[in-house]
Amino acid sequence: MHTNPKHDVRAISQQFALAGPLVSAEPYGSGHINDTYRVSCAGGQYILQRINHAVFKNPVAVMENIHRVTTHLHAKLHNGAGRALTLVPTRAGQIYFRDAAGNYWRAYLFIDRAHTYDAVERPQQAYQAARAFGRFQQQLADLPAPRLHDTIPDFHHTPKRFAALLAALGGDVAKRAALAKPEIDFALRRQALTPVLVEAGLPERITHNDTKFNNVMLDDVTGEGMCVIDLDTVMPGLVLYDFGDMVRTTTSPAKEDERDLAKVTLQLPMFEALVRGYLSTAGEFLTAAERRHLVFAGMLITFEIGIRFLTDFLNGDTYFKTHRENHNLDRARTQFRLVESIEQQTEAMERVVAAA
Ligand code: ADP
Ligand code: GN1
Ligand code: MG
Secondary structure, eight states: OOOOTTOOHHHHHHTBOOSSSEEEEEEOSOOSSSEEEEEEETTEEEEEEEEOTTTOSOHHHHHHHHHHHHHHHHHHOOTTSOOOOOEEOBTTSOSOEEOTTSOEEEEEEOOOSEEOOSSOOSHHHHHHHHHHHHHHHHHHTTOOSSOOOOSSTTTTOHHHHHHHHHHHHHHOTTSOGGGGHHHHHHHHTTGGGTTTTTTSOOOOEEEOSOOOGGGEEEETTTOOEEEEOOOTTOEEEOHHHHHHHHHHHHSSSSOTTOSOGGGOOOOHHHHHHHHHHHHHHHTTTOOHHHHHTHHHHHHHHHHHHHHHHHHHHHTTSOSSOOOSTTHHHHHHHHHHHHHHHHHHTHHHHHHHHHHO
16 A cells, blocks of 8 residues: 555444445545545545645635535436535534544545546536536525534635735745746736726625546546535635636647646647536526626636746745646746736637627
Protein backbone atom coordinates (compact mmCIF):
# COMPACT_ATOMS: atom_id res chain seq x y z
CA MET A 1 0.00 0.00 0.00
CA HIS A 2 1.48 3.37 -1.02
CA THR A 3 -0.31 5.52 1.47
CA ASN A 4 0.76 8.55 3.43
CA PRO A 5 2.88 6.98 6.21
CA LYS A 6 1.39 9.50 8.64
CA HIS A 7 -2.01 7.86 8.23
CA ASP A 8 -2.88 4.37 9.34
CA VAL A 9 -5.51 3.94 6.66
CA ARG A 10 -6.17 0.33 7.62
CA ALA A 11 -7.00 1.26 11.22
CA ILE A 12 -9.08 4.28 10.13
CA SER A 13 -11.05 2.12 7.67
CA GLN A 14 -11.97 -0.24 10.46
CA GLN A 15 -13.81 2.57 12.21
CA PHE A 16 -16.34 2.71 9.36
CA ALA A 17 -19.15 0.28 8.61
CA LEU A 18 -17.48 -1.14 5.50
CA ALA A 19 -18.49 -4.47 4.00
CA GLY A 20 -15.94 -7.08 4.93
CA PRO A 21 -12.22 -7.06 5.65
CA LEU A 22 -9.98 -4.50 3.97
CA VAL A 23 -8.17 -5.78 0.88
CA SER A 24 -6.27 -2.69 -0.26
CA ALA A 25 -6.06 1.06 0.09
CA GLU A 26 -4.24 3.53 -2.11
CA PRO A 27 -4.07 7.30 -2.58
CA TYR A 28 -6.58 8.35 -5.20
CA GLY A 29 -7.45 11.29 -7.45
CA SER A 30 -5.80 14.61 -8.07
CA GLY A 31 -7.54 16.98 -5.66
CA HIS A 32 -5.50 19.84 -4.23
CA ILE A 33 -6.94 19.86 -0.71
CA ASN A 34 -7.98 16.64 1.02
CA ASP A 35 -6.17 13.30 1.38
CA THR A 36 -8.20 10.82 -0.63
CA TYR A 37 -7.87 7.01 -0.62
CA ARG A 38 -9.62 4.30 -2.55
CA VAL A 39 -10.37 1.48 -0.14
CA SER A 40 -11.33 -1.99 -1.36
CA CYS A 41 -12.99 -4.44 0.96
CA ALA A 42 -14.24 -7.94 0.37
CA GLY A 43 -17.77 -6.61 -0.13
CA GLY A 44 -17.32 -3.23 -1.81
CA GLN A 45 -15.21 -0.18 -2.62
CA TYR A 46 -15.11 3.15 -0.85
CA ILE A 47 -13.54 6.57 -0.89
CA LEU A 48 -11.95 7.42 2.45
CA GLN A 49 -10.96 11.05 2.97
CA ARG A 50 -9.11 13.03 5.54
CA ILE A 51 -10.57 16.52 5.61
CA ASN A 52 -7.86 19.16 5.38
CA HIS A 53 -8.58 21.03 8.61
CA ALA A 54 -6.01 23.72 7.86
CA VAL A 55 -8.33 24.72 5.00
CA PHE A 56 -11.65 23.77 6.61
CA LYS A 57 -11.33 25.14 10.14
CA ASN A 58 -14.62 23.60 11.22
CA PRO A 59 -14.77 20.04 9.82
CA VAL A 60 -17.89 19.23 11.83
CA ALA A 61 -19.74 22.08 10.07
CA VAL A 62 -18.52 20.68 6.74
CA MET A 63 -19.90 17.26 7.60
CA GLU A 64 -23.23 18.65 8.83
CA ASN A 65 -23.66 20.46 5.49
CA ILE A 66 -22.70 17.38 3.48
CA HIS A 67 -25.04 15.16 5.44
CA ARG A 68 -27.98 17.50 4.90
CA VAL A 69 -27.17 18.04 1.22
CA THR A 70 -26.68 14.37 0.33
CA THR A 71 -29.83 13.38 2.22
CA HIS A 72 -31.80 16.01 0.30
CA LEU A 73 -30.33 14.94 -3.05
CA HIS A 74 -31.07 11.27 -2.42
CA ALA A 75 -34.72 12.09 -1.75
CA LYS A 76 -34.88 13.61 -5.26
CA LEU A 77 -33.22 10.89 -7.29
CA HIS A 78 -35.46 9.51 -9.96
CA ASN A 79 -34.99 8.21 -13.48
CA GLY A 80 -32.40 10.19 -15.37
CA ALA A 81 -31.40 12.35 -12.42
CA GLY A 82 -28.02 10.68 -11.95
CA ARG A 83 -26.63 9.76 -8.57
CA ALA A 84 -25.55 11.45 -5.37
CA LEU A 85 -22.71 10.85 -2.95
CA THR A 86 -23.57 8.45 -0.12
CA LEU A 87 -21.86 8.81 3.23
CA VAL A 88 -20.92 5.59 4.99
CA PRO A 89 -21.32 5.97 8.76
CA THR A 90 -18.82 4.83 11.36
CA ARG A 91 -19.51 1.66 13.31
CA ALA A 92 -20.66 3.97 16.11
CA GLY A 93 -23.21 5.54 13.74
CA GLN A 94 -21.42 8.87 13.26
CA ILE A 95 -20.98 10.65 9.93
CA TYR A 96 -17.27 11.24 10.55
CA PHE A 97 -14.45 9.79 12.62
CA ARG A 98 -11.98 11.90 14.59
CA ASP A 99 -8.68 10.09 15.11
CA ALA A 100 -6.27 10.44 18.05
CA ALA A 101 -4.18 12.96 16.11
CA GLY A 102 -7.20 15.23 15.65
CA ASN A 103 -7.81 14.39 11.98
CA TYR A 104 -11.37 14.18 10.67
CA TRP A 105 -12.22 11.31 8.32
CA ARG A 106 -15.25 10.37 6.26
CA ALA A 107 -16.17 7.54 3.92
CA TYR A 108 -18.32 7.49 0.78
CA LEU A 109 -19.53 4.64 -1.35
CA PHE A 110 -17.22 4.44 -4.36
CA ILE A 111 -19.05 5.43 -7.51
CA ASP A 112 -18.16 2.96 -10.21
CA ARG A 113 -18.74 2.95 -13.96
CA ALA A 114 -17.91 6.67 -13.98
CA HIS A 115 -14.76 8.81 -13.88
CA THR A 116 -13.49 12.33 -13.42
CA TYR A 117 -11.11 14.00 -15.88
CA ASP A 118 -8.49 16.65 -15.27
CA ALA A 119 -8.96 18.25 -18.68
CA VAL A 120 -11.91 18.50 -21.04
CA GLU A 121 -11.59 16.80 -24.41
CA ARG A 122 -14.88 17.38 -26.20
CA PRO A 123 -17.74 19.91 -26.15
CA GLN A 124 -20.12 17.14 -25.15
CA GLN A 125 -18.22 16.76 -21.85
CA ALA A 126 -18.60 20.47 -21.14
CA TYR A 127 -22.30 20.13 -21.87
CA GLN A 128 -22.67 17.18 -19.51
CA ALA A 129 -20.67 18.74 -16.68
CA ALA A 130 -22.64 21.98 -16.84
CA ARG A 131 -25.94 20.15 -17.04
CA ALA A 132 -25.07 18.20 -13.89
CA PHE A 133 -23.91 21.24 -11.91
CA GLY A 134 -27.00 23.21 -12.99
CA ARG A 135 -29.22 20.34 -11.88
CA PHE A 136 -27.35 20.21 -8.59
CA GLN A 137 -28.13 23.90 -7.94
CA GLN A 138 -31.74 23.38 -8.95
CA GLN A 139 -32.18 20.34 -6.68
CA LEU A 140 -30.82 22.25 -3.68
CA ALA A 141 -33.00 25.32 -4.21
CA ASP A 142 -35.61 23.95 -1.79
CA LEU A 143 -33.28 22.64 0.92
CA PRO A 144 -35.20 23.25 4.14
CA ALA A 145 -33.88 25.83 6.66
CA PRO A 146 -31.59 26.53 8.44
CA ARG A 147 -29.05 28.19 6.18
CA LEU A 148 -26.01 26.00 5.45
CA HIS A 149 -22.79 26.76 7.31
CA ASP A 150 -20.25 28.93 5.54
CA THR A 151 -17.48 26.33 5.54
CA ILE A 152 -14.95 28.90 4.28
CA PRO A 153 -16.17 32.46 4.82
CA ASP A 154 -15.81 34.79 1.82
CA PHE A 155 -14.62 31.91 -0.32
CA HIS A 156 -15.44 33.73 -3.58
CA HIS A 157 -15.11 37.28 -2.32
CA THR A 158 -12.76 38.35 -5.10
CA PRO A 159 -11.76 41.72 -3.54
CA LYS A 160 -10.67 39.90 -0.37
CA ARG A 161 -8.75 37.40 -2.49
CA PHE A 162 -7.08 40.37 -4.13
CA ALA A 163 -6.27 41.89 -0.73
CA ALA A 164 -4.65 38.58 0.24
CA LEU A 165 -2.50 38.81 -2.88
CA LEU A 166 -1.40 42.32 -1.93
CA ALA A 167 -0.55 41.13 1.58
CA ALA A 168 1.49 38.23 0.21
CA LEU A 169 3.27 40.60 -2.12
CA GLY A 170 4.01 43.00 0.74
CA GLY A 171 5.42 40.24 2.94
CA ASP A 172 7.18 38.29 0.17
CA VAL A 173 8.06 35.71 2.83
CA ALA A 174 9.29 33.13 0.32
CA LYS A 175 11.31 35.79 -1.58
CA ARG A 176 9.60 34.81 -4.82
CA ALA A 177 8.03 38.08 -5.98
CA ALA A 178 10.91 38.70 -8.38
CA LEU A 179 10.13 35.39 -10.10
CA ALA A 180 6.55 36.39 -10.77
CA LYS A 181 6.85 39.97 -11.97
CA PRO A 182 4.76 39.61 -15.17
CA GLU A 183 2.02 37.70 -13.34
CA ILE A 184 1.93 40.25 -10.51
CA ASP A 185 1.65 43.09 -13.03
CA PHE A 186 -1.09 41.22 -14.87
CA ALA A 187 -3.06 40.92 -11.65
CA LEU A 188 -2.50 44.50 -10.50
CA ARG A 189 -3.83 45.88 -13.80
CA ARG A 190 -7.15 44.14 -13.22
CA GLN A 191 -7.93 45.12 -9.61
CA ALA A 192 -10.91 47.27 -10.64
CA LEU A 193 -12.78 44.19 -11.90
CA THR A 194 -12.73 42.38 -8.58
CA PRO A 195 -15.85 43.87 -6.85
CA VAL A 196 -18.24 43.57 -9.80
CA LEU A 197 -19.96 40.31 -8.84
CA VAL A 198 -20.15 40.84 -5.09
CA GLU A 199 -21.66 44.30 -5.72
CA ALA A 200 -24.11 43.28 -8.45
CA GLY A 201 -27.01 42.64 -6.04
CA LEU A 202 -27.46 39.06 -7.26
CA PRO A 203 -29.55 36.54 -5.28
CA GLU A 204 -27.90 34.26 -2.75
CA ARG A 205 -28.57 30.60 -3.52
CA ILE A 206 -27.07 27.28 -2.49
CA THR A 207 -24.08 26.72 -4.72
CA HIS A 208 -21.27 24.21 -5.02
CA ASN A 209 -18.45 26.75 -5.21
CA ASP A 210 -15.83 24.32 -6.55
CA THR A 211 -17.27 23.23 -9.89
CA LYS A 212 -14.05 22.34 -11.61
CA PHE A 213 -14.32 19.64 -14.21
CA ASN A 214 -12.79 16.93 -12.03
CA ASN A 215 -15.50 17.46 -9.42
CA VAL A 216 -18.19 15.82 -11.54
CA MET A 217 -18.20 12.15 -12.48
CA LEU A 218 -19.11 11.29 -16.06
CA ASP A 219 -20.77 7.97 -16.86
CA ASP A 220 -18.29 5.60 -18.58
CA VAL A 221 -20.91 4.35 -21.02
CA THR A 222 -23.21 7.28 -21.78
CA GLY A 223 -20.84 10.15 -20.95
CA GLU A 224 -23.60 11.78 -18.90
CA GLY A 225 -22.78 13.92 -15.87
CA MET A 226 -23.71 11.32 -13.32
CA CYS A 227 -22.67 12.62 -9.92
CA VAL A 228 -21.45 15.92 -8.52
CA ILE A 229 -18.74 15.29 -5.93
CA ASP A 230 -16.42 17.28 -3.61
CA LEU A 231 -19.14 18.86 -1.50
CA ASP A 232 -16.98 20.56 1.15
CA THR A 233 -17.72 24.03 -0.15
CA VAL A 234 -21.45 23.63 -0.79
CA MET A 235 -22.86 26.70 0.95
CA PRO A 236 -24.70 29.93 0.20
CA GLY A 237 -23.20 31.72 -2.79
CA LEU A 238 -23.85 33.09 -6.26
CA VAL A 239 -24.62 30.71 -9.11
CA LEU A 240 -22.11 32.68 -11.15
CA TYR A 241 -19.28 31.38 -8.95
CA ASP A 242 -20.20 27.93 -10.16
CA PHE A 243 -20.70 28.90 -13.77
CA GLY A 244 -17.44 30.86 -13.72
CA ASP A 245 -15.43 27.89 -12.49
CA MET A 246 -17.02 25.73 -15.18
CA VAL A 247 -15.81 28.20 -17.80
CA ARG A 248 -12.35 28.07 -16.22
CA THR A 249 -12.10 24.29 -16.40
CA THR A 250 -14.20 23.12 -19.35
CA THR A 251 -13.58 25.53 -22.21
CA SER A 252 -9.84 25.03 -22.74
CA PRO A 253 -8.52 21.52 -23.44
CA ALA A 254 -5.33 22.24 -21.46
CA LYS A 255 -4.76 21.06 -17.91
CA GLU A 256 -4.87 23.59 -15.11
CA ASP A 257 -1.06 23.54 -14.81
CA GLU A 258 -0.21 23.33 -18.54
CA ARG A 259 3.17 24.96 -19.21
CA ASP A 260 2.73 25.29 -22.97
CA LEU A 261 0.56 28.38 -22.92
CA ALA A 262 -0.14 28.10 -26.64
CA LYS A 263 -2.50 25.28 -25.71
CA VAL A 264 -4.49 27.49 -23.34
CA THR A 265 -7.33 29.12 -25.25
CA LEU A 266 -11.04 29.37 -24.70
CA GLN A 267 -12.66 27.35 -27.47
CA LEU A 268 -16.03 28.70 -28.50
CA PRO A 269 -17.62 25.31 -29.31
CA MET A 270 -16.80 24.18 -25.76
CA PHE A 271 -18.24 27.40 -24.33
CA GLU A 272 -21.34 27.05 -26.48
CA ALA A 273 -21.88 23.49 -25.22
CA LEU A 274 -21.28 24.60 -21.64
CA VAL A 275 -23.90 27.35 -21.89
CA ARG A 276 -26.42 24.99 -23.45
CA GLY A 277 -25.80 22.35 -20.79
CA TYR A 278 -26.05 24.82 -17.95
CA LEU A 279 -29.25 26.44 -19.25
CA SER A 280 -30.83 23.02 -19.82
CA THR A 281 -31.12 22.66 -16.04
CA ALA A 282 -30.48 26.10 -14.50
CA GLY A 283 -32.31 28.07 -17.19
CA GLU A 284 -35.62 27.78 -15.39
CA PHE A 285 -34.50 29.74 -12.32
CA LEU A 286 -31.82 32.16 -13.54
CA THR A 287 -32.68 35.85 -13.39
CA ALA A 288 -31.91 38.26 -16.22
CA ALA A 289 -29.13 39.82 -14.13
CA GLU A 290 -27.53 36.44 -13.57
CA ARG A 291 -27.64 35.70 -17.30
CA ARG A 292 -26.12 39.08 -18.08
CA HIS A 293 -23.07 38.22 -15.96
CA LEU A 294 -22.35 34.70 -17.27
CA VAL A 295 -19.45 35.69 -19.53
CA PHE A 296 -18.04 38.14 -17.01
CA ALA A 297 -18.16 35.45 -14.31
CA GLY A 298 -16.10 33.12 -16.49
CA MET A 299 -13.40 35.76 -16.73
CA LEU A 300 -13.57 36.84 -13.09
CA ILE A 301 -13.54 33.40 -11.48
CA THR A 302 -10.65 32.33 -13.71
CA PHE A 303 -8.83 35.47 -12.59
CA GLU A 304 -9.74 34.81 -8.95
CA ILE A 305 -8.34 31.27 -8.93
CA GLY A 306 -5.28 32.63 -10.73
CA ILE A 307 -4.63 35.18 -8.00
CA ARG A 308 -5.13 32.47 -5.37
CA PHE A 309 -2.45 30.32 -7.02
CA LEU A 310 -0.18 33.36 -7.30
CA THR A 311 -0.79 34.26 -3.65
CA ASP A 312 0.06 30.73 -2.56
CA PHE A 313 3.21 30.81 -4.68
CA LEU A 314 4.28 34.04 -2.95
CA ASN A 315 3.42 32.58 0.47
CA GLY A 316 5.65 29.55 -0.16
CA ASP A 317 2.97 26.96 -1.15
CA THR A 318 1.08 26.65 2.12
CA TYR A 319 -2.44 26.01 0.79
CA PHE A 320 -2.64 23.98 -2.44
CA LYS A 321 -0.81 20.68 -2.78
CA THR A 322 2.11 21.09 -5.16
CA HIS A 323 4.03 18.40 -7.04
CA ARG A 324 6.90 20.26 -8.69
CA GLU A 325 8.95 23.42 -8.36
CA ASN A 326 7.00 26.60 -9.16
CA HIS A 327 3.82 24.56 -9.55
CA ASN A 328 1.57 27.30 -8.22
CA LEU A 329 3.24 29.85 -10.50
CA ASP A 330 2.59 27.58 -13.50
CA ARG A 331 -1.03 27.29 -12.43
CA ALA A 332 -1.36 31.07 -12.07
CA ARG A 333 0.15 31.62 -15.53
CA THR A 334 -2.28 29.16 -17.09
CA GLN A 335 -5.27 30.88 -15.46
CA PHE A 336 -4.08 34.31 -16.57
CA ARG A 337 -3.54 33.11 -20.12
CA LEU A 338 -7.12 31.89 -20.12
CA VAL A 339 -8.30 35.24 -18.73
CA GLU A 340 -6.63 36.93 -21.71
CA SER A 341 -8.21 34.48 -24.11
CA ILE A 342 -11.63 35.23 -22.62
CA GLU A 343 -11.00 38.98 -22.80
CA GLN A 344 -10.20 38.60 -26.51
CA GLN A 345 -13.40 36.68 -27.20
CA THR A 346 -15.88 38.42 -24.94
CA GLU A 347 -18.10 39.67 -27.76
CA ALA A 348 -18.34 36.28 -29.42
CA MET A 349 -19.10 34.69 -26.05
CA GLU A 350 -21.87 37.23 -25.39
CA ARG A 351 -23.38 36.32 -28.76
CA VAL A 352 -23.36 32.66 -27.76
CA VAL A 353 -25.25 33.46 -24.55
CA ALA A 354 -27.72 35.69 -26.40
CA ALA A 355 -28.45 32.94 -28.90
CA ALA A 356 -28.86 30.17 -26.29
P1 ADP B 1 -10.44 17.16 -3.19
O1 ADP B 1 -11.29 18.03 -2.30
O2 ADP B 1 -9.09 16.98 -2.63
O3 ADP B 1 -10.44 17.67 -4.59
P2 ADP B 1 -12.37 15.15 -4.04
O4 ADP B 1 -13.52 14.95 -3.11
O5 ADP B 1 -12.64 15.95 -5.25
O6 ADP B 1 -11.12 15.72 -3.21
O7 ADP B 1 -11.84 13.70 -4.45
C1 ADP B 1 -10.67 13.54 -5.23
C2 ADP B 1 -10.95 12.59 -6.40
O8 ADP B 1 -11.40 11.31 -5.91
C3 ADP B 1 -12.07 13.04 -7.34
O9 ADP B 1 -11.61 13.91 -8.36
C4 ADP B 1 -12.59 11.74 -7.89
O10 ADP B 1 -11.81 11.30 -9.00
C5 ADP B 1 -12.38 10.76 -6.75
N1 ADP B 1 -13.63 10.55 -5.97
C6 ADP B 1 -14.10 11.32 -4.96
N2 ADP B 1 -15.24 10.81 -4.45
C7 ADP B 1 -15.50 9.69 -5.15
C8 ADP B 1 -16.53 8.67 -5.08
N3 ADP B 1 -17.52 8.72 -4.17
N4 ADP B 1 -16.46 7.63 -5.95
C9 ADP B 1 -15.44 7.54 -6.84
N5 ADP B 1 -14.45 8.45 -6.96
C10 ADP B 1 -14.47 9.51 -6.12
C1 GN1 C 1 -9.23 23.29 -4.89
O1 GN1 C 1 -10.39 20.52 -3.74
P1 GN1 C 1 -10.17 20.79 -5.18
O2 GN1 C 1 -8.85 20.36 -5.70
O3 GN1 C 1 -11.34 20.26 -5.98
C2 GN1 C 1 -9.85 24.51 -4.23
C3 GN1 C 1 -10.71 25.27 -5.23
C4 GN1 C 1 -9.85 25.70 -6.39
C5 GN1 C 1 -9.23 24.45 -7.01
C6 GN1 C 1 -8.30 24.81 -8.13
C7 GN1 C 1 -11.39 24.23 -0.80
O4 GN1 C 1 -10.26 22.40 -5.32
O5 GN1 C 1 -11.25 26.43 -4.62
O6 GN1 C 1 -10.64 26.36 -7.36
O7 GN1 C 1 -8.48 23.72 -6.02
N1 GN1 C 1 -10.65 24.09 -3.07
C8 GN1 C 1 -10.56 24.76 -1.90
O8 GN1 C 1 -7.97 23.67 -8.84
O9 GN1 C 1 -9.84 25.74 -1.74
MG1 MG D 1 -11.95 17.81 -5.98
